[in-house]
Amino acid sequence: MIHPGEFLTRDDPRADPFGERLRPAICMSRQVLGGRFRFESDSIALLELVEAAYGCLPAHRFPGLSPEFHVELRLVPRTAGSALTEPPPVRTQGGKGLLCGVVDACNYVLLVPAQRRGLVVVSEDMLAFPYHVRYELIEFAVFLLASRVLNLVPLHGACIGKDGLGVLLLGASGAGKSTLALHALLAGMQMLAEDSVFVHAESLLATGVANFLHVKSDTLRFVDDPAAREWIEQAPVIRRRSGVVKHEADLRGRAGLAAPAPLRIVAAVFVTDEPGDATRGLLDSIPWEFAAPMLADDQPYGSGQVGWDRFVQKIVRAGVYRLRRGAHPRDAIRALAPLFDCARGAG
Incomplete structure:
Protein backbone atom coordinates (compact mmCIF):
# COMPACT_ATOMS: atom_id res chain seq x y z
CA MET A 1 0.00 0.00 0.00
CA ASN A 151 -2.83 -25.03 -37.76
CA LEU A 152 -0.68 -28.15 -37.47
CA VAL A 153 -2.08 -31.43 -36.16
CA PRO A 154 0.11 -32.47 -33.18
CA LEU A 155 0.87 -36.19 -32.95
CA HIS A 156 2.61 -38.22 -30.29
CA GLY A 157 4.87 -40.43 -32.35
CA ALA A 158 8.04 -40.65 -34.39
CA CYS A 159 8.68 -40.00 -38.07
CA ILE A 160 11.43 -41.41 -40.27
CA GLY A 161 12.10 -40.32 -43.81
CA LYS A 162 13.85 -40.80 -47.08
CA ASP A 163 14.06 -38.63 -50.22
CA GLY A 164 11.52 -36.13 -48.90
CA LEU A 165 8.98 -38.80 -47.92
CA GLY A 166 8.03 -39.71 -44.35
CA VAL A 167 6.40 -42.57 -42.47
CA LEU A 168 4.72 -41.94 -39.12
CA LEU A 169 5.47 -44.42 -36.34
CA LEU A 170 2.59 -44.51 -33.86
CA GLY A 171 1.68 -46.73 -30.93
CA ALA A 172 1.91 -46.95 -27.17
CA SER A 173 4.98 -45.86 -25.20
CA GLY A 174 7.43 -48.73 -25.01
CA ALA A 175 6.31 -50.29 -28.28
CA GLY A 176 9.72 -49.69 -29.82
CA LYS A 177 9.34 -46.51 -31.88
CA SER A 178 12.69 -45.08 -30.75
CA THR A 179 14.45 -48.37 -31.45
CA LEU A 180 13.01 -48.40 -34.96
CA ALA A 181 14.05 -44.78 -35.47
CA LEU A 182 17.61 -45.69 -34.48
CA HIS A 183 17.77 -48.59 -36.92
CA ALA A 184 16.22 -46.45 -39.65
CA LEU A 185 19.16 -44.06 -39.18
CA LEU A 186 21.62 -46.96 -39.27
CA ALA A 187 20.00 -48.05 -42.56
CA GLY A 188 20.62 -44.64 -44.15
CA MET A 189 17.26 -42.99 -43.50
CA GLN A 190 16.66 -39.69 -41.74
CA MET A 191 14.70 -38.70 -38.66
CA LEU A 192 12.12 -35.95 -38.60
CA ALA A 193 11.14 -36.40 -34.94
CA GLU A 194 11.29 -39.05 -32.27
CA ASP A 195 8.41 -38.11 -30.00
CA SER A 196 6.29 -35.24 -31.41
CA VAL A 197 5.29 -34.76 -35.05
CA PHE A 198 3.31 -31.82 -36.46
CA VAL A 199 1.38 -32.34 -39.69
CA HIS A 200 -0.25 -29.86 -42.06
CA ALA A 201 -3.50 -31.71 -42.68
CA GLU A 202 -4.15 -30.66 -46.26
CA SER A 203 -0.66 -31.26 -47.69
CA LEU A 204 0.42 -33.99 -45.24
CA LEU A 205 3.71 -32.12 -44.90
CA ALA A 206 5.17 -32.80 -41.46
CA THR A 207 7.77 -31.10 -39.31
CA GLY A 208 9.40 -31.90 -35.99
CA VAL A 209 12.51 -31.40 -33.89
CA ALA A 210 15.25 -33.87 -34.76
CA ASN A 211 17.60 -33.00 -31.91
CA PHE A 212 17.86 -36.08 -29.69
CA LEU A 213 17.27 -39.81 -29.94
CA HIS A 214 16.44 -41.58 -26.67
CA VAL A 215 17.64 -45.17 -26.50
CA LYS A 216 17.47 -47.72 -23.68
CA SER A 217 20.71 -49.53 -22.91
CA ASP A 218 19.17 -52.97 -23.40
CA THR A 219 18.39 -52.21 -27.06
CA LEU A 220 22.08 -51.68 -27.84
CA ARG A 221 22.49 -55.44 -28.20
CA PHE A 222 20.93 -55.03 -31.65
CA VAL A 223 23.47 -52.38 -32.75
CA ASP A 224 26.29 -54.07 -34.65
CA ASP A 225 28.19 -50.92 -35.67
CA PRO A 226 30.87 -50.25 -32.99
CA ALA A 227 30.95 -46.51 -33.75
CA ALA A 228 27.18 -46.22 -33.36
CA ARG A 229 27.27 -48.15 -30.09
CA GLU A 230 29.99 -45.88 -28.75
CA TRP A 231 28.06 -42.76 -29.81
CA ILE A 232 25.01 -43.85 -27.82
CA GLU A 233 26.85 -45.32 -24.83
CA GLN A 234 28.75 -42.06 -24.33
CA ALA A 235 25.58 -39.95 -24.51
CA PRO A 236 24.14 -38.47 -21.29
CA VAL A 237 21.51 -40.47 -19.43
CA ILE A 238 18.08 -39.02 -18.59
CA ARG A 239 15.28 -40.36 -16.44
CA ARG A 240 11.72 -39.76 -17.63
CA ARG A 241 8.77 -39.28 -15.29
CA SER A 242 7.73 -42.86 -16.01
CA GLY A 243 10.99 -43.98 -14.43
CA VAL A 244 12.44 -45.20 -17.72
CA VAL A 245 16.16 -44.44 -18.09
CA LYS A 246 17.52 -43.73 -21.57
CA HIS A 247 20.61 -42.43 -23.30
CA GLU A 248 19.97 -39.02 -24.89
CA ALA A 249 22.05 -39.10 -28.08
CA ASP A 250 22.42 -35.80 -29.92
CA LEU A 251 21.77 -36.24 -33.65
CA ARG A 252 23.16 -32.85 -34.64
CA GLY A 253 26.79 -33.86 -34.30
CA ARG A 254 26.37 -36.50 -37.01
CA ALA A 255 25.81 -35.20 -40.52
CA GLY A 256 22.79 -36.29 -42.52
CA LEU A 257 20.68 -37.79 -39.75
CA ALA A 258 18.06 -35.03 -39.47
CA ALA A 259 15.51 -34.46 -42.25
CA PRO A 260 16.56 -31.18 -43.90
CA ALA A 261 13.00 -30.05 -44.71
CA PRO A 262 9.40 -31.04 -43.91
CA LEU A 263 8.54 -34.53 -45.16
CA ARG A 264 5.45 -35.56 -47.12
CA ILE A 265 3.80 -38.30 -45.07
CA VAL A 266 3.04 -41.37 -47.18
CA ALA A 267 1.85 -43.79 -44.47
CA ALA A 268 1.08 -44.18 -40.78
CA VAL A 269 2.31 -47.33 -39.05
CA PHE A 270 1.19 -48.64 -35.65
CA VAL A 271 4.17 -50.27 -33.97
CA THR A 272 3.14 -53.23 -31.80
CA ASP A 273 4.76 -55.78 -29.49
CA GLU A 274 3.00 -58.59 -31.32
CA PRO A 275 5.57 -60.94 -32.88
CA GLY A 276 5.44 -61.58 -36.59
CA ASP A 277 5.66 -64.96 -38.22
CA ALA A 278 6.52 -66.46 -41.56
CA THR A 279 2.88 -66.69 -42.59
CA ARG A 280 1.68 -63.17 -41.87
CA GLY A 281 4.97 -61.30 -42.16
CA LEU A 282 5.55 -58.10 -40.21
CA LEU A 283 3.49 -55.44 -42.00
CA ASP A 284 -0.16 -55.51 -42.94
CA SER A 285 -2.69 -52.91 -43.99
CA ILE A 286 -5.47 -51.76 -41.64
CA PRO A 287 -8.88 -51.35 -43.36
CA TRP A 288 -10.18 -47.78 -43.42
CA GLU A 289 -13.17 -48.54 -41.18
CA PHE A 290 -10.77 -49.58 -38.39
CA ALA A 291 -7.99 -47.10 -39.12
CA ALA A 292 -9.91 -43.93 -38.21
CA PRO A 293 -10.95 -45.05 -34.69
CA MET A 294 -7.49 -46.48 -34.06
CA LEU A 295 -5.94 -43.13 -34.91
CA ALA A 296 -8.33 -41.29 -32.60
CA ASP A 297 -7.69 -43.73 -29.72
CA ASP A 298 -3.93 -43.41 -30.19
CA GLN A 299 -4.01 -39.60 -30.34
CA PRO A 300 -6.46 -38.30 -27.71
CA TYR A 301 -5.06 -34.75 -27.81
CA GLY A 302 -4.50 -34.47 -31.54
CA SER A 303 -7.96 -35.83 -32.34
CA GLY A 304 -9.51 -32.77 -30.69
CA GLN A 305 -7.53 -30.22 -32.68
CA VAL A 306 -8.44 -28.23 -35.78
CA GLY A 307 -7.60 -30.18 -38.92
CA TRP A 308 -7.93 -33.65 -37.40
CA ASP A 309 -10.78 -34.84 -39.62
CA ARG A 310 -8.99 -33.73 -42.78
CA PHE A 311 -5.75 -35.33 -41.59
CA VAL A 312 -7.54 -38.65 -41.01
CA GLN A 313 -9.16 -38.52 -44.46
CA LYS A 314 -5.79 -37.91 -46.12
CA ILE A 315 -3.71 -40.39 -44.10
CA VAL A 316 -6.26 -43.21 -44.42
CA ARG A 317 -6.19 -42.68 -48.16
CA ALA A 318 -2.38 -42.80 -48.10
CA GLY A 319 -2.32 -45.96 -45.98
CA VAL A 320 -2.44 -47.05 -42.35
CA TYR A 321 -0.57 -50.20 -41.33
CA ARG A 322 0.27 -52.47 -38.39
CA LEU A 323 3.91 -53.43 -37.83
CA ARG A 324 4.69 -56.56 -35.84
CA ARG A 325 7.97 -57.19 -34.07
CA GLY A 326 10.66 -59.12 -35.94
CA ALA A 327 13.61 -61.11 -34.65
CA HIS A 328 15.79 -58.01 -35.19
CA PRO A 329 14.77 -54.33 -35.59
CA ARG A 330 16.35 -54.22 -39.04
CA ASP A 331 13.73 -56.76 -40.16
CA ALA A 332 11.07 -54.16 -39.38
CA ILE A 333 12.99 -51.48 -41.30
CA ARG A 334 13.12 -53.78 -44.33
CA ALA A 335 9.36 -54.31 -44.01
CA LEU A 336 8.80 -50.54 -44.11
CA ALA A 337 10.98 -49.92 -47.18
CA PRO A 338 8.23 -50.75 -49.74
CA LEU A 339 6.08 -47.92 -48.33
CA PHE A 340 8.66 -45.42 -49.54
CA ASP A 341 9.19 -47.23 -52.84
CA CYS A 342 5.47 -47.38 -53.66
CA ALA A 343 4.93 -43.71 -52.81
CA ARG A 344 7.95 -42.71 -54.88
CA GLY A 345 6.64 -44.70 -57.83
CA ALA A 346 3.16 -43.24 -57.50
CA GLY A 347 4.56 -39.71 -57.31
Whole structure:
Protein backbone atom coordinates (compact mmCIF):
# COMPACT_ATOMS: atom_id res chain seq x y z
CA MET A 1 0.00 0.00 0.00
CA ILE A 2 1.18 3.51 -0.82
CA HIS A 3 0.69 5.96 2.01
CA PRO A 4 -0.30 9.64 1.52
CA GLY A 5 2.69 11.78 0.68
CA GLU A 6 4.77 8.75 -0.31
CA PHE A 7 6.40 8.78 -3.74
CA LEU A 8 7.70 5.76 -5.61
CA THR A 9 10.90 5.70 -7.64
CA ARG A 10 11.10 3.68 -10.86
CA ASP A 11 13.35 1.20 -9.05
CA ASP A 12 10.80 0.49 -6.35
CA PRO A 13 9.28 -2.98 -7.02
CA ARG A 14 5.85 -1.58 -6.10
CA ALA A 15 6.05 0.70 -9.13
CA ASP A 16 6.19 -2.31 -11.45
CA PRO A 17 4.54 -5.22 -9.59
CA PHE A 18 4.18 -7.35 -12.77
CA GLY A 19 7.73 -6.86 -14.00
CA GLU A 20 6.50 -5.27 -17.23
CA ARG A 21 9.43 -2.84 -17.43
CA LEU A 22 12.03 -5.58 -17.38
CA ARG A 23 13.98 -5.57 -20.60
CA PRO A 24 15.72 -8.84 -21.51
CA ALA A 25 19.34 -8.18 -22.40
CA ILE A 26 19.93 -10.93 -24.97
CA CYS A 27 17.93 -12.09 -28.00
CA MET A 28 18.27 -15.36 -29.91
CA SER A 29 16.37 -16.42 -33.06
CA ARG A 30 15.85 -19.99 -34.22
CA GLN A 31 13.77 -21.44 -37.07
CA VAL A 32 11.68 -24.21 -35.49
CA LEU A 33 8.58 -26.12 -36.69
CA GLY A 34 8.03 -23.80 -39.63
CA GLY A 35 8.20 -20.56 -37.61
CA ARG A 36 10.84 -18.04 -36.59
CA PHE A 37 11.12 -18.00 -32.81
CA ARG A 38 12.71 -14.99 -31.13
CA PHE A 39 13.78 -15.87 -27.59
CA GLU A 40 14.56 -13.01 -25.21
CA SER A 41 16.11 -13.30 -21.76
CA ASP A 42 18.58 -11.81 -19.33
CA SER A 43 19.55 -15.34 -18.26
CA ILE A 44 22.40 -17.03 -20.10
CA ALA A 45 21.45 -20.33 -18.45
CA LEU A 46 17.96 -20.29 -19.95
CA LEU A 47 19.21 -19.30 -23.40
CA GLU A 48 21.73 -22.15 -23.23
CA LEU A 49 18.80 -24.54 -22.73
CA VAL A 50 17.15 -23.05 -25.83
CA GLU A 51 20.37 -23.60 -27.76
CA ALA A 52 20.62 -27.16 -26.45
CA ALA A 53 17.11 -27.84 -27.74
CA TYR A 54 17.02 -25.94 -31.04
CA GLY A 55 20.55 -24.99 -32.03
CA CYS A 56 21.96 -26.36 -35.32
CA LEU A 57 18.62 -27.81 -36.45
CA PRO A 58 17.54 -27.78 -40.12
CA ALA A 59 15.45 -24.66 -40.75
CA HIS A 60 12.07 -26.15 -41.65
CA ARG A 61 9.60 -23.93 -43.52
CA PHE A 62 6.17 -24.56 -45.00
CA PRO A 63 5.39 -23.11 -48.44
CA GLY A 64 3.99 -19.60 -48.07
CA LEU A 65 4.12 -19.67 -44.24
CA SER A 66 6.78 -18.13 -42.01
CA PRO A 67 5.27 -16.56 -38.88
CA GLU A 68 7.43 -14.94 -36.22
CA PHE A 69 7.00 -15.75 -32.53
CA HIS A 70 8.26 -13.95 -29.44
CA VAL A 71 9.04 -15.92 -26.27
CA GLU A 72 10.41 -14.25 -23.15
CA LEU A 73 12.34 -16.45 -20.71
CA ARG A 74 12.45 -15.02 -17.20
CA LEU A 75 14.59 -16.37 -14.35
CA VAL A 76 13.22 -15.54 -10.89
CA PRO A 77 14.79 -15.98 -7.42
CA ARG A 78 15.16 -19.41 -5.90
CA THR A 79 12.07 -20.81 -4.23
CA ALA A 80 12.42 -20.67 -0.45
CA GLY A 81 12.97 -24.06 1.16
CA SER A 82 12.83 -26.02 -2.09
CA ALA A 83 14.70 -29.33 -2.04
CA LEU A 84 12.99 -31.34 -4.75
CA THR A 85 14.20 -34.63 -6.14
CA GLU A 86 11.93 -34.03 -9.16
CA PRO A 87 9.66 -31.10 -10.08
CA PRO A 88 5.88 -31.59 -9.92
CA PRO A 89 4.24 -32.40 -13.30
CA VAL A 90 2.89 -29.54 -15.40
CA ARG A 91 -0.79 -28.74 -14.92
CA THR A 92 -2.53 -27.17 -17.90
CA GLN A 93 -5.25 -24.57 -18.10
CA GLY A 94 -6.71 -22.38 -20.80
CA GLY A 95 -9.50 -20.06 -21.83
CA LYS A 96 -10.27 -16.84 -23.72
CA GLY A 97 -7.30 -17.24 -26.03
CA LEU A 98 -4.82 -17.97 -23.22
CA LEU A 99 -2.96 -21.22 -22.60
CA CYS A 100 -1.08 -21.94 -19.39
CA GLY A 101 1.15 -24.67 -18.03
CA VAL A 102 1.93 -24.50 -14.31
CA VAL A 103 4.52 -26.41 -12.28
CA ASP A 104 4.25 -24.14 -9.22
CA ALA A 105 4.01 -20.44 -8.32
CA CYS A 106 7.53 -19.73 -9.64
CA ASN A 107 7.60 -22.02 -12.70
CA TYR A 108 5.00 -21.65 -15.41
CA VAL A 109 4.27 -20.86 -19.06
CA LEU A 110 1.72 -18.34 -20.32
CA LEU A 111 0.89 -18.28 -24.05
CA VAL A 112 -1.21 -16.02 -26.26
CA PRO A 113 -1.27 -17.80 -29.66
CA ALA A 114 -3.28 -15.02 -31.34
CA GLN A 115 -0.41 -12.64 -30.59
CA ARG A 116 2.28 -15.28 -31.22
CA ARG A 117 3.74 -14.54 -27.80
CA GLY A 118 4.75 -16.50 -24.75
CA LEU A 119 6.25 -16.01 -21.31
CA VAL A 120 8.27 -18.79 -19.65
CA VAL A 121 9.10 -18.23 -15.97
CA VAL A 122 11.68 -20.45 -14.28
CA SER A 123 13.01 -20.31 -10.73
CA GLU A 124 16.73 -20.61 -10.06
CA ASP A 125 16.34 -23.94 -8.28
CA MET A 126 14.70 -25.44 -11.39
CA LEU A 127 18.00 -25.04 -13.25
CA ALA A 128 19.04 -28.18 -11.38
CA PHE A 129 16.51 -30.00 -13.62
CA PRO A 130 17.52 -28.92 -17.16
CA TYR A 131 15.71 -31.85 -18.79
CA HIS A 132 12.38 -30.80 -17.24
CA VAL A 133 12.87 -27.10 -18.02
CA ARG A 134 13.74 -27.89 -21.61
CA TYR A 135 10.98 -30.40 -22.32
CA GLU A 136 8.14 -29.32 -20.02
CA LEU A 137 8.41 -25.52 -20.11
CA ILE A 138 10.38 -24.31 -23.16
CA GLU A 139 9.13 -27.09 -25.44
CA PHE A 140 5.59 -26.60 -24.10
CA ALA A 141 5.71 -22.99 -25.32
CA VAL A 142 7.28 -23.68 -28.72
CA PHE A 143 5.13 -26.67 -29.63
CA LEU A 144 1.83 -25.08 -28.64
CA LEU A 145 2.51 -21.74 -30.33
CA ALA A 146 3.63 -23.35 -33.60
CA SER A 147 0.79 -25.87 -33.79
CA ARG A 148 -1.95 -23.32 -32.97
CA VAL A 149 -0.71 -20.54 -35.27
CA LEU A 150 0.24 -22.77 -38.22
CA ASN A 151 -2.83 -25.03 -37.76
CA LEU A 152 -0.68 -28.15 -37.47
CA VAL A 153 -2.08 -31.43 -36.16
CA PRO A 154 0.11 -32.47 -33.18
CA LEU A 155 0.87 -36.19 -32.95
CA HIS A 156 2.61 -38.22 -30.29
CA GLY A 157 4.87 -40.43 -32.35
CA ALA A 158 8.04 -40.65 -34.39
CA CYS A 159 8.68 -40.00 -38.07
CA ILE A 160 11.43 -41.41 -40.27
CA GLY A 161 12.10 -40.32 -43.81
CA LYS A 162 13.85 -40.80 -47.08
CA ASP A 163 14.06 -38.63 -50.22
CA GLY A 164 11.52 -36.13 -48.90
CA LEU A 165 8.98 -38.80 -47.92
CA GLY A 166 8.03 -39.71 -44.35
CA VAL A 167 6.40 -42.57 -42.47
CA LEU A 168 4.72 -41.94 -39.12
CA LEU A 169 5.47 -44.42 -36.34
CA LEU A 170 2.59 -44.51 -33.86
CA GLY A 171 1.68 -46.73 -30.93
CA ALA A 172 1.91 -46.95 -27.17
CA SER A 173 4.98 -45.86 -25.20
CA GLY A 174 7.43 -48.73 -25.01
CA ALA A 175 6.31 -50.29 -28.28
CA GLY A 176 9.72 -49.69 -29.82
CA LYS A 177 9.34 -46.51 -31.88
CA SER A 178 12.69 -45.08 -30.75
CA THR A 179 14.45 -48.37 -31.45
CA LEU A 180 13.01 -48.40 -34.96
CA ALA A 181 14.05 -44.78 -35.47
CA LEU A 182 17.61 -45.69 -34.48
CA HIS A 183 17.77 -48.59 -36.92
CA ALA A 184 16.22 -46.45 -39.65
CA LEU A 185 19.16 -44.06 -39.18
CA LEU A 186 21.62 -46.96 -39.27
CA ALA A 187 20.00 -48.05 -42.56
CA GLY A 188 20.62 -44.64 -44.15
CA MET A 189 17.26 -42.99 -43.50
CA GLN A 190 16.66 -39.69 -41.74
CA MET A 191 14.70 -38.70 -38.66
CA LEU A 192 12.12 -35.95 -38.60
CA ALA A 193 11.14 -36.40 -34.94
CA GLU A 194 11.29 -39.05 -32.27
CA ASP A 195 8.41 -38.11 -30.00
CA SER A 196 6.29 -35.24 -31.41
CA VAL A 197 5.29 -34.76 -35.05
CA PHE A 198 3.31 -31.82 -36.46
CA VAL A 199 1.38 -32.34 -39.69
CA HIS A 200 -0.25 -29.86 -42.06
CA ALA A 201 -3.50 -31.71 -42.68
CA GLU A 202 -4.15 -30.66 -46.26
CA SER A 203 -0.66 -31.26 -47.69
CA LEU A 204 0.42 -33.99 -45.24
CA LEU A 205 3.71 -32.12 -44.90
CA ALA A 206 5.17 -32.80 -41.46
CA THR A 207 7.77 -31.10 -39.31
CA GLY A 208 9.40 -31.90 -35.99
CA VAL A 209 12.51 -31.40 -33.89
CA ALA A 210 15.25 -33.87 -34.76
CA ASN A 211 17.60 -33.00 -31.91
CA PHE A 212 17.86 -36.08 -29.69
CA LEU A 213 17.27 -39.81 -29.94
CA HIS A 214 16.44 -41.58 -26.67
CA VAL A 215 17.64 -45.17 -26.50
CA LYS A 216 17.47 -47.72 -23.68
CA SER A 217 20.71 -49.53 -22.91
CA ASP A 218 19.17 -52.97 -23.40
CA THR A 219 18.39 -52.21 -27.06
CA LEU A 220 22.08 -51.68 -27.84
CA ARG A 221 22.49 -55.44 -28.20
CA PHE A 222 20.93 -55.03 -31.65
CA VAL A 223 23.47 -52.38 -32.75
CA ASP A 224 26.29 -54.07 -34.65
CA ASP A 225 28.19 -50.92 -35.67
CA PRO A 226 30.87 -50.25 -32.99
CA ALA A 227 30.95 -46.51 -33.75
CA ALA A 228 27.18 -46.22 -33.36
CA ARG A 229 27.27 -48.15 -30.09
CA GLU A 230 29.99 -45.88 -28.75
CA TRP A 231 28.06 -42.76 -29.81
CA ILE A 232 25.01 -43.85 -27.82
CA GLU A 233 26.85 -45.32 -24.83
CA GLN A 234 28.75 -42.06 -24.33
CA ALA A 235 25.58 -39.95 -24.51
CA PRO A 236 24.14 -38.47 -21.29
CA VAL A 237 21.51 -40.47 -19.43
CA ILE A 238 18.08 -39.02 -18.59
CA ARG A 239 15.28 -40.36 -16.44
CA ARG A 240 11.72 -39.76 -17.63
CA ARG A 241 8.77 -39.28 -15.29
CA SER A 242 7.73 -42.86 -16.01
CA GLY A 243 10.99 -43.98 -14.43
CA VAL A 244 12.44 -45.20 -17.72
CA VAL A 245 16.16 -44.44 -18.09
CA LYS A 246 17.52 -43.73 -21.57
CA HIS A 247 20.61 -42.43 -23.30
CA GLU A 248 19.97 -39.02 -24.89
CA ALA A 249 22.05 -39.10 -28.08
CA ASP A 250 22.42 -35.80 -29.92
CA LEU A 251 21.77 -36.24 -33.65
CA ARG A 252 23.16 -32.85 -34.64
CA GLY A 253 26.79 -33.86 -34.30
CA ARG A 254 26.37 -36.50 -37.01
CA ALA A 255 25.81 -35.20 -40.52
CA GLY A 256 22.79 -36.29 -42.52
CA LEU A 257 20.68 -37.79 -39.75
CA ALA A 258 18.06 -35.03 -39.47
CA ALA A 259 15.51 -34.46 -42.25
CA PRO A 260 16.56 -31.18 -43.90
CA ALA A 261 13.00 -30.05 -44.71
CA PRO A 262 9.40 -31.04 -43.91
CA LEU A 263 8.54 -34.53 -45.16
CA ARG A 264 5.45 -35.56 -47.12
CA ILE A 265 3.80 -38.30 -45.07
CA VAL A 266 3.04 -41.37 -47.18
CA ALA A 267 1.85 -43.79 -44.47
CA ALA A 268 1.08 -44.18 -40.78
CA VAL A 269 2.31 -47.33 -39.05
CA PHE A 270 1.19 -48.64 -35.65
CA VAL A 271 4.17 -50.27 -33.97
CA THR A 272 3.14 -53.23 -31.80
CA ASP A 273 4.76 -55.78 -29.49
CA GLU A 274 3.00 -58.59 -31.32
CA PRO A 275 5.57 -60.94 -32.88
CA GLY A 276 5.44 -61.58 -36.59
CA ASP A 277 5.66 -64.96 -38.22
CA ALA A 278 6.52 -66.46 -41.56
CA THR A 279 2.88 -66.69 -42.59
CA ARG A 280 1.68 -63.17 -41.87
CA GLY A 281 4.97 -61.30 -42.16
CA LEU A 282 5.55 -58.10 -40.21
CA LEU A 283 3.49 -55.44 -42.00
CA ASP A 284 -0.16 -55.51 -42.94
CA SER A 285 -2.69 -52.91 -43.99
CA ILE A 286 -5.47 -51.76 -41.64
CA PRO A 287 -8.88 -51.35 -43.36
CA TRP A 288 -10.18 -47.78 -43.42
CA GLU A 289 -13.17 -48.54 -41.18
CA PHE A 290 -10.77 -49.58 -38.39
CA ALA A 291 -7.99 -47.10 -39.12
CA ALA A 292 -9.91 -43.93 -38.21
CA PRO A 293 -10.95 -45.05 -34.69
CA MET A 294 -7.49 -46.48 -34.06
CA LEU A 295 -5.94 -43.13 -34.91
CA ALA A 296 -8.33 -41.29 -32.60
CA ASP A 297 -7.69 -43.73 -29.72
CA ASP A 298 -3.93 -43.41 -30.19
CA GLN A 299 -4.01 -39.60 -30.34
CA PRO A 300 -6.46 -38.30 -27.71
CA TYR A 301 -5.06 -34.75 -27.81
CA GLY A 302 -4.50 -34.47 -31.54
CA SER A 303 -7.96 -35.83 -32.34
CA GLY A 304 -9.51 -32.77 -30.69
CA GLN A 305 -7.53 -30.22 -32.68
CA VAL A 306 -8.44 -28.23 -35.78
CA GLY A 307 -7.60 -30.18 -38.92
CA TRP A 308 -7.93 -33.65 -37.40
CA ASP A 309 -10.78 -34.84 -39.62
CA ARG A 310 -8.99 -33.73 -42.78
CA PHE A 311 -5.75 -35.33 -41.59
CA VAL A 312 -7.54 -38.65 -41.01
CA GLN A 313 -9.16 -38.52 -44.46
CA LYS A 314 -5.79 -37.91 -46.12
CA ILE A 315 -3.71 -40.39 -44.10
CA VAL A 316 -6.26 -43.21 -44.42
CA ARG A 317 -6.19 -42.68 -48.16
CA ALA A 318 -2.38 -42.80 -48.10
CA GLY A 319 -2.32 -45.96 -45.98
CA VAL A 320 -2.44 -47.05 -42.35
CA TYR A 321 -0.57 -50.20 -41.33
CA ARG A 322 0.27 -52.47 -38.39
CA LEU A 323 3.91 -53.43 -37.83
CA ARG A 324 4.69 -56.56 -35.84
CA ARG A 325 7.97 -57.19 -34.07
CA GLY A 326 10.66 -59.12 -35.94
CA ALA A 327 13.61 -61.11 -34.65
CA HIS A 328 15.79 -58.01 -35.19
CA PRO A 329 14.77 -54.33 -35.59
CA ARG A 330 16.35 -54.22 -39.04
CA ASP A 331 13.73 -56.76 -40.16
CA ALA A 332 11.07 -54.16 -39.38
CA ILE A 333 12.99 -51.48 -41.30
CA ARG A 334 13.12 -53.78 -44.33
CA ALA A 335 9.36 -54.31 -44.01
CA LEU A 336 8.80 -50.54 -44.11
CA ALA A 337 10.98 -49.92 -47.18
CA PRO A 338 8.23 -50.75 -49.74
CA LEU A 339 6.08 -47.92 -48.33
CA PHE A 340 8.66 -45.42 -49.54
CA ASP A 341 9.19 -47.23 -52.84
CA CYS A 342 5.47 -47.38 -53.66
CA ALA A 343 4.93 -43.71 -52.81
CA ARG A 344 7.95 -42.71 -54.88
CA GLY A 345 6.64 -44.70 -57.83
CA ALA A 346 3.16 -43.24 -57.50
CA GLY A 347 4.56 -39.71 -57.31
